[in-house]
Amino acid sequence: MSIRFKIGILALVVTASVSVMALTAIFSVRNLSDEVDLLRTHQIITQLSVVKLSRDMNYLSRLSRDIMLGGDYERDIKAVNDIADKVSNHFDLLYKAADNFETKGLITKAHYDTNDWLNSTKVVLAELGKNPTEDRHKAYKEYERDITPKAMKARESFEKILQCSEKDFKGGVEVFENTMARSATAVIIVSIIAIVIIVLSFVVILRTILIEIENRRHAEEALSASDKTARALLDGIDNSTYLIDPDGIVLAINATAAKRAGKDANKLVGSCLWDFYLPSGISHKRKQMAAQVIATCRAARFEDERNGLIFDHTYYPVFNDAGAVVKIAVMSIDVTEQKKALKALEESEKRFRTLIEDAPIGISMSRDLRYTYVNRAYTTIFGFNDPSELIGTYIGDRIAPQCRSEITGLVRRCLDGGKVPFEFETIGMRKDGLRFPCYVDITRLTFDDGPMSISFTRDFTERKQAWDLMIQTEKMVMIGGLAAGMAHEINNPVGIIIQNLQNIERRLAVDSPDNQAVADGLGINLPQVGSYLDKRGIFKLLVTIRNAGERTARIVSNMLQFSRKSDSEHKLSDLPLVIERTMEMAANDYDLMKKYNFNSINFVRHFSPDLPQVKVNVTEIEQVMINILKNSAQAMSCYGTPDPEINLSAYREDQMVVVKVADNGPGMDEQTRKRIFEPFFTTKEVGFGTGLGLFVSYTLITQSHKGVFTVDSIPGNGACFTIKLPLD
Template sequence: MNAMNAVSPPALLFDAVLPVFLAVLTLFCATALLIVRTRLRSTRNALDTRTRELLSAHEKIEVLSREKREFEEKFQAIFDNSPYSIAFNRLDGTYADVNKAFLSRWGLSREEVLSLSAAELAAGVEDERQRFRDMLERDGRFSNMETQMVRPDGNVRHLLFSSAMVSAGGQASILSTAVDVTSLKEAEKDIKRWREKFDLTTAAARLTFYEYDVENDVLTWSGSMLDVLGYDPEAMKGNLSVWTELLHPEDADRAIALFEEALSQQKRYVIEYRLRRKDGTYADVFEYGRMFARTQDAPRRVLGIIQDVSEAKRTERALLQSEEKYRDIFNNAPIGIFRTSFTGRFLEANPTLAHMLGYRDRNDLLASVGNLETDLYPYPSTRQELIESLLVSPQGVRRDIEFKRKDGAPFYAVINASLQFDESGRPAYLDGTIEDITIRKAAEDMLRQSEEKFASIFRLSPDAIVLFEMDTQRIQDVNDAFVALFGFSREEVLGKTSLELGLYQSPALRDRLYALMNEHQIIRDFEFAAYRKDGEEILCLLSCQVIGINGRSLVFAVLRDLREMKRMQQFMIQTEKMQSLGGLAAGMAHEINNPLGIIVQGVQNIVRRLDPYLGPNIEAAKRYELDLHRLSMFLEERNIFRYLQGIRDAGERAAAIVASMLSFSRRSERTFSSNDVNAIASKALELAGKDFDLKKHYDFRRLNIVREYDPDLPLVPCVGTEIEQVLLNLVRNAAQAMVRAGTENPTLTLRTRKMRDWAVIEVEDNGPGIPRKDLSRIFEPFFTTKKVGEGTGLGLSVSYFIITNNHHGHLTATTCEGRGSKFIVSLPLNPGA
């Protein structure tokens, strides 16, 4: 009884309450930790699965990267040797790269061009450049836009300009090409001037010209038809009945019969008849026409000249009409007409021929040309060959011949000549016409040049191009890019089919493509997998179209290697997933924050209520006759305080993880300012110098710190505190890695430098390096190589987010296992450019 009385009631109450309290507290803490562990375990399982997928993708990326480098070397050779001007511009207009043809066209050095923008190089054409920019923004590309450039020496050149938005090096760029068409524009101007002279001549001579397409029964008019007959030439366009309905009833049968006879015999003809004017009266006309046989470039047609000879008929119908009509036709014909002696002198020539040969008039021509062999032909043998042909075929010879003008300049013409004999049967003179075909020759030259350009584009195109027959499906030609892409030599593929080469996965896929071609004659952007010669699978994008060449149906197919594009798509998908993970992290953080706050606050309150020096605790203990100091000693002996501190440390650690997750997912209000990166790096080292751990014998100050700062580095626009946070995280990671590995003479190097428009910060150590299998994952959230409890796995992911998302820069890592690692931070000096 005395022993029971020795224990006070408060003591009995405390002994009863304390186990219950501790049990409830332990159950509460265990439940909270179980929730946290369960959610973190689920997240880790998902990340482990994604990690294995990324490792597999990384191995494929390394193969693609090697092939990409080989492709870039080939592309650079094509780029440098292209005959067309090629330029890459950044979005701000500055030149990123240009080829040799571009430098030659502008007459500038590469250094001069790369220091300029498009606006500075092509000053004075802002409206046109704005028009090009609008088209790029609207369509992403434009082709063959005519423009002008003024070289630094003042020389004006005409260009066909094409441009497209492309991605180069992960950045949006503008690819531009230009073809010089100055000579073509000058030729067009010359043609226009000659056309104006021709129209002026026909208007003055009141000549009506017509062209009749025999096979299609199409009759077109030009010249002075409005002045002569009162009809608009365009309104009178139609079939042959337009002409027959205008014939005088008395002349209709004869004129039609003569015209049909000329058609049937394919000969020249001259017809005299009367045509009805618009006012109902009739005009006496003289028509000179000629039948032209069908050629590859033109159908069978008749060309003719109609002249109003009404006045001549009225004044001298009987005697002078024939001579006057001949003289008018002779003098005003658009082609040269001549008569020469057999020995080689001009006997007669019309003004057109005189002007064609560069002489003032007919008299100047007849007086100046004494010997045709030397004065008209560049080579005397040319006329001798013509004479020999006429002796064989005196009725007529047609040839394309090169003549020379009075000033010695060459020009090409078609000569139609016939040989006439005297009464004794000896050759007397030559009659004929000369038609200037310089323009046609120029067009042929342009066509040849166009074919050469096409051949160059075909050969030098960075995309693989193949040309094969539609019927036999046998390959006719391939370009260098095709050879490089599929690994076959050109000789190996010519004459073969794609099935024989094994390019397709299955014959069914090939049959499907040919079915589409037969149905639509064209295929756009068909994605499929093809095989190289060595069996490697290539993902390609196919576009092809049926074209006609020399009467054969050929398929022009372009194949684009999609491997690099797919790699970039995967990178974009990964980036999107990272952003989604940030949102998930934010949601988890907010959900975990509330119970963590309760746990940490509850532990703090328990410790405060057990404090023997706190007034309210002392008063409550007195009421129950409780000795707080002895209670504190009991709790200390039973490690209760240590358990409570452990709960508090775990709660604060979880809160720190939550804060990092929120920082990772939430864009806070930040202020950009110009900062000295060298000073920021030094401050980060100063803060890291306070980091030490006696239990692990870790002290940052024991490291060898090497500072290699660029004193000329300009101020960098950034959020200084965020960059300091990134550098502090990088140097602490490096220091901890070297200590864990026991690196001898641990050295940490901070290096700054300027590289073009970027400020570069390098953090390099000589520690153990990063295992290659982990290198692709180091910027993932929650991934860490530290032991459990030493790292959250958010440091590098948050740093990566700060540099790439907040500052639009780059954060990359390189490593050599056993020799150290290097992290490279690149910040733009002109973020808005």
């Protein structure tokens, strides 16, 4: 702290103390003046209002007598009403001037008594107005009897208000005198304190100034000794140091700088630093940096290259007592080797980062169970567009809830130095909430700021889907084989039943000679037997059994054809017939787990009569149609569609044959519609669907038949599946 600054502080203390004394006196006087004015104002307003009130009420009495003595009634009544308005105004002023509850209570009572006097007078005068002028004087005694007590009561109230006001004034004067005494005491105390502060400030600051002068003397002596020490230290360091003035003239230089300049240090002192450097560009840059330090009063750091060497320069400002930059201290460090090492390190880091970023496997780093780094593959696996969306988030959010605690536990164990499985399977969760199977490998790395967990993640959705699809395919092959075996086993008894039914019908025929001969031999009237069987409905029952048998035979035939191993051969086929046969197979789906019944669905057919035949794999087309019909039937059943209906249409459109299957079920939202053909995606309950039916159907249409398979749907308005097969 400089001496000038300390003197300034002393002046500030004196000024502040004197100001406080003056402000205290001014504030005290002003408060006293305000109190006196307020006290006098209240007394004057109260007294004037009571005087005017008494005067107006006395005038009221004179008006009353004037009316009783035969005066102008209309004029006097008008004057009475004016007095009532004035009385109200007087009391308003009294209320405003009142400053305590006692005075306000007296004013309220006086107001009540005055209104009683005034209202009673108005009643008497109103009655007088009904009498002849010459008879009004007769009411004088009644007036005196009723009005005079009320007038006296009101006047007494006026007197009490004046007495209370005088009392308040005297009390206020006493308060004023006490306040004045306290204010004077406060001014005296503040003045004494201010004088003491001024004296102490003088003593303390003058003492510190003397101490500082003594310290400066000792410092100058110590500085002379430290200069020698500093010179030894500067000469001993392996960096160039200079001390220059704003024009670049060297004031001091260490041994290292002189050695690099190739001259004696004593010869360099007094020369211009800018003349040391070639080419001129280096000299110009360093001169600019010196000018910047002088202008900003801040240190500047920069690098330049000279003769194949890279130097790191720092220019430090040196200030005088006034705070101006008068010198510049220069520190130059040869950082050539460090730069080469840093460049090699950066190139190595770049190669390593490229390797990590472009790695096909998802890599992430985390600390405290929150991501600190993810590569592009990891971002893509979990459905994000930018790695910044994951940085700082909780790693458990990317794991399915049922696996979350297990994974976070493994990460903690790994960070604590425990052993974790080399590679384990879990269920990840993408940004949109979709879950998928993945392999995760967790390891631990220790950095300068502590350990971190590194995880390597691989999405094996496609591998798992392929595996599940292979298993499903094997199941379908097995089911097809079982269906073929069952069809062969059913076909034999069905054939026997149909054959025997035909024999029974022939044995009951009335027009058969053989039947008639047997009946005559037994003494039976064959026409009567025929009539009995007809009336009892036996023939109808036989026809029903025969139709059921033939239907069973068709079902067996369809099962045999469906279960036959699909090959790549495509044959010209009549699509309406294929669709009809598929509907018969679907209608006989007797799985008790299903909640739908094809017999309750109304099928509407719109098949173009000139529809050409199409080359298709019949078995695959039947499989596709069965999947579509079952999905529609189950959707309408679960939704509770009152009149379920499926519209089937087939027509030609350019070089394509179009097949449409539309229902009036619940339909589906846009998100479900977009995913309806994804493998393993299903909206059914567990146990009612694998999510492969429409995926397999889509594959058969688009890959095996080179066609198009789409679906259109609006929630609440059903769904329409469209298949387009090329004629070519």
